[in-house]
Amino acid sequence: MSQVLQDPLEAGRDAVRRHAWQEGYELLKTADATGDLSGDDLELLAEAAMWTEGIDEYLPVQERAYAAYARTGNTSRAAYIATQLAHDYNIKLETSVANGWLQRAKRLLETEPESTAHGYLALQLGLEALDHHDVERAFAEAKKAEDIGRRLGDRSLEIRAIQRQGNALIQKGELTEGRALLDEASVAALSGELDPYTTLVVYCNTIGACRDVADFDRAGQWADRASEFCESHSMSAFPGMCRVNRAEVMRFKGDLQQANVEAGRAGEELRTWNPRVAGAAFYEIGEIRLRLGELAQAEQAFREADEYGRDPEPGRSLLLLARGDVRAASAAIRRALGDEMIGLPKKARLLPAAVEIWVTAGDLENATQAAVELAEIATLYETSALKASSAHARGSVLLAQGDTAGASSCLRQSLRLWQEIGAMYETARTRELLGLVLRAEGDESAAVWELQAAAARFERLGAIRDGERIAGHLTRDLSKEVMKTFLFTDIVGSTELAGAVKEDRHWGNLLRRHDESLRKVFAEHEGQVVDHTGDGFFTAFEDPAAAVKAAVEIQKSVAEDLPFDLRIGLHTDGALQREENYHGKGVHAAARIGAAAEAQEILASRATMEQLGQFKVTNLRAIALKGFEEPVEVCSVEWR
Numbered sequence: 001m002s003q004v005l006q007d008p009l010e011a012g013r014d015a016v017r018r019h020a021w022q023e024g025y026e027l028l029k030t031a032d033a034t035g036d037l038s039g040d041d042l043e044l045l046a047e048a049a050m051w052t053e054g055i056d057e058y059l060p061v062q063e064r065a066y067a068a069y070a071r072t073g074n075t076s077r078a079a080y081i082a083t084q085l086a087h088d089y090n091i092k093l094e095t096s097v098a099n100g101w102l103q104r105a106k107r108l109l110e111t112e113p114e115s116t117a118h119g120y121l122a123l124q125l126g127l128e129a130l131d132h133h134d135v136e137r138a139f140a141e142a143k144k145a146e147d148i149g150r151r152l153g154d155r156s157l158e159i160r161a162i163q164r165q166g167n168a169l170i171q172k173g174e175l176t177e178g179r180a181l182l183d184e185a186s187v188a189a190l191s192g193e194l195d196p197y198t199t200l201v202v203y204c205n206t207i208g209a210c211r212d213v214a215d216f217d218r219a220g221q222w223a224d225r226a227s228e229f230c231e232s233h234s235m236s237a238f239p240g241m242c243r244v245n246r247a248e249v250m251r252f253k254g255d256l257q258q259a260n261v262e263a264g265r266a267g268e269e270l271r272t273w274n275p276r277v278a279g280a281a282f283y284e285i286g287e288i289r290l291r292l293g294e295l296a297q298a299e300q301a302f303r304e305a306d307e308y309g310r311d312p313e314p315g316r317s318l319l320l321l322a323r324g325d326v327r328a329a330s331a332a333i334r335r336a337l338g339d340e341m342i343g344l345p346k347k348a349r350l351l352p353a354a355v356e357i358w359v360t361a362g363d364l365e366n367a368t369q370a371a372v373e374l375a376e377i378a379t380l381y382e383t384s385a386l387k388a389s390s391a392h393a394r395g396s397v398l399l400a401q402g403d404t405a406g407a408s409s410c411l412r413q414s415l416r417l418w419q420e421i422g423a424m425y426e427t428a429r430t431r432e433l434l435g436l437v438l439r440a441e442g443d444e445s446a447a448v449w450e451l452q453a454a455a456a457r458f459e460r461l462g463a464i465r466d467g468e469r470i471a472g473h474l475t476r477d478l479s480k481e482v483m484k485t486f487l488f489t490d491i492v493g494s495t496e497l498a499g500a501v502k503e504d505r506h507w508g509n510l511l512r513r514h515d516e517s518l519r520k521v522f523a524e525h526e527g528q529v530v531d532h533t534g535d536g537f538f539t540a541f542e543d544p545a546a547a548v549k550a551a552v553e554i555q556k557s558v559a560e561d562l563p564f565d566l567r568i569g570l571h572t573d574g575a576l577q578r579e580e581n582y583h584g585k586g587v588h589a590a591a592r593i594g595a596a597a598e599a600q601e602i603l604a605s606r607a608t609m610e611q612l613g614q615f616k617v618t619n620l621r622a623i624a625l626k627g628f629e630e631p632v633e634v635c636s637v638e639w640r
Contacts, residue, residue, distance in 0.1 A: 021051040039068035079108035080117040119148035133341040139168040156198040159188045171343040207245045212345035214385035220249040254424025279310030293465030314353035348377045355393040388417035428457035452581035456531035484540045485547040485572040488594030491535040492565040525550040551602045552639040569594025570604035592625040606633035
């Protein structure tokens with residue numbers, strides 16, 4: 001019996017229609033090798049290339065599609081492709097090429113009857129206007145695109161135009177109206193009525209708009225939606241962009257190590273295909289490294305961000321401040337704020353840094369003005385993060401002016417807001433400042449309480465320089481040197497797990513069982529809970545063997561009773577103790593060892609286990625710990 005061979009062109013078309021991108025890409029490549037494809041088929045091949053490992057072929061194939069349409073006299077479609085090429089070369093930072101394609105699209109459509117191509121051109125012109133901070137023109141072009149899309153029945157064009165109007169309104173400070181338009185566009189994406197490309201564009205723009213006004217809860221939710229969409233549709237290009245968004249949310253929530261991993265992967269994935277977003281990834285790495293106290297690495301990341309078209313402010317100014325160059329930091333942040341074209345969201349990112357720098361420099365006049373501007377923007381946008389940032393800025397200015405009562409009120413408001421939205425690093429910074437206010441008021445006991453709380457959080461975050469600064473506040477003459485075994489626990493992938501649990505109440509119940517179980521074990525083995533933040537514990541033990549026994553019992557209990565994995569780090573070392581808190585390199589080492597542990601692993605330093613022959617250990621190796629010059633030898637403690 002003879003077998004009928006399937007035509008690769010027809011099969012490729014069908015595969016792309018089914019969103020079987022890899023299959024469609026391979027079939028259409030085969031068809032392309034045996035004969036000239038039409039403009040329509042080249043567009044399908046370009047789309048399949050975008051969502052697969054063929055991404056590098058996307059632009060050349062699009063250019064061939066343009067040539068095919070031009071050759072056959074399909075001027076409207078040729079103009080549409082020219083507009084797309086203008087957009088794509090712009091994100092590759094090849095602005096001259098992008099401008100050439102944009103001018104070609106304009107010229108082609110000058111004498112053409114109205115078509116959807118005119119709408120997509122208006123959409124691109126609106127984006128260009130937004131990049132140049134011409135909000136009124138951006139809104140007008142987007143409105144024009146919406147009208148064309150609605151009249152001609154192009155739902156994707158209509159929705160993208162509605163979202164672009166929302167972005168423009170938010171840039172103007174009209175948050176309520178802008179959000180309403182963003183929500184309308186987002187619902188269209190969720191409902192599945194848009195093509196894959198437009199769906200991802202809507203998600204990404206929504207995330208960006210939320211991020212711009214520090215609405216990180218909403219940004220995180222939409223980042224998860226975008227990632228789920230990519231995974232369910234087998235798209236390999238956009239996850240890099242999703243990772244940038246996730247990294248910023250993770251940084252805000254205090255998961256600095258994982259944020260660094262996500263941003264690093266995104267930067268490498270997007271270097272060639274989308275340098276502009278790669279720049280955003282490198283900027284994120286700079287912010288993370290700065291918080292970790294790794295100044296040289298932060299500088300390198302900010303330089304890469306700058307190279308890829310991302311303004312390195314306010315990170316660069318804060319880096320200069322961290323290095324003690326207050327004058328240069330002040331000049332840099334002043335230049336950044338002096339750009340009259342920056343929108344309010346960008347200014348809201350610069351102003352907190354400006355307040356910190358100018359307070360340090362003793363320039364209270366400019367610091368006060370910056371705090372006032374930040375308060376006005378926070379009132380306008382009404383997001384909790386901006387309100388918290390504004391209250392913190394006002395509190396720091398009042399403290400510098402000697403108004404401790406006013407500073408205390410502002411900082412307590414800021415602290416409450418930061419804690420409500422789970423911003424760990426900002427919570428620690430605010431508690432530190434509140435401690436200094438209490439010290440200035442003469443309440444040393446309360447001051448030490450706040451400073452110790454800040455120190456514990458900085459330890460957990462791995463923010464070494466911040467921890468050392470707190471150690472300076474908690475002076476050595478009030479501390480004593482001790483030898484302890486420090487134990488750190490952490491739920492692996494807690495952010496993803498919480499998102500996977502359908503009801504917040506159920507996740508809360510799981511965490512409550514986790515906390516109760518661990519606290520019971522610590523008490524039984526005479527462990528002192530130093531800090532409990534989110535889903536992790538920082539505990540100190542007098543007896544190293546008791547610490548290891550507690551770790552073993554905890555892993556067994558969690559494996560039997562809870563639907564997630566734990567990682568545990570152990571290290572015995574000297575530290576400085578003040579009342580119920582500990583700080584110093586020994587604590588840093590223990591925290592870093594905990595962060596290096598795998599799921600279901602008890603990872604201990606070799607020095608800790610050498611005198612504990614009653615426990616079986618495996619996988620002896622040396623690992624590099626951030627902030628430590630020499631590798632540290634560690635091993636896994638068998639607990640099963």
